[in-house]
Amino acid sequence: MTGSEVSPSFRLAYVPGVTPSKWVRIWNERLPDVPLTLIPVSAAEASDVLRGGGADAGFLRLPIDRTDLSAIPLYTETTVVVVPKDHLVAAADEVSAEDLADDIVLHPLDDTLDWERRPGRPANERPATTADAVELVAAGVGLLVVPQSLARLHHRKDLTYRPVSDAPESRIALSWPEDETTDLVEQFIGIVRGRTVNSSRGRPPTPPQPRRKRPDAGGAQRKPATGKSAGKNPRSGSGGPKAGKRGKPRRRP
Incomplete structure (x- = not known):
């Protein structure tokens, strides 16, 4: 790894009362090479932490100012x-x-x-x-x-x-900066929403595969062998039915 490369990581903020352990466990199972760091924050400072880049996403309490934050309401508490x-x-x-x-x-x-x-x-x-x-x-x-x-x-x-x-009542939401909807954020949204690992939006992105050369429609036609015409009988030299064999001439009595 060169000095300019940065190892991917994910920072998750959460307010008091939220227990993110279930989602963290699923994250670690699906993305074991991407460490997830938990950041406890107060309810009052949660939005500012996200806006300031202190976390990639966070569990916070609604209502919030959604001017530059996206939020998915998850559940309502008693x-x-x-x-x-x-x-x-x-x-x-x-x-x-x-x-x-x-x-x-x-x-x-x-x-x-x-x-x-x-x-x-x-x-x-x-x-x-x-x-x-x-x-x-x-x-x-x-x-x-x-x-x-x-x-x-x-x-x-x-x-x-x-x-x-x-x-x-108090509602809990998953929130993140609107302009920072990264692939890792999408991965965490999928986990929170219960997408399976086989879901197209619930599994890590795969690198593009090389395109295979597709055969021509109807199948490719083979070229005739050199010196031979396509569709002609090699013995008769024509495309018509095969000529019958010539027999021996009869002797005159």
């Missing part, structure tokens, strides 16, 4: 409220935002939900991160409404969570 295990909410299978009206509901600065009107009573201060808010819930300061994957990410034995039926 929204849950995180509460202490001895809280009244823990006895229910599901709650509404109205059920939280009398509780302090924490609103961290990295909140990923697009609220029109936040439930519950606001806290005196907003926690810096979701992780900080979870610690406050464990301390009995308030409750926290988040996508279910974040509740699982910050799981504690003394906390539990329940679905909130009328809360805004």
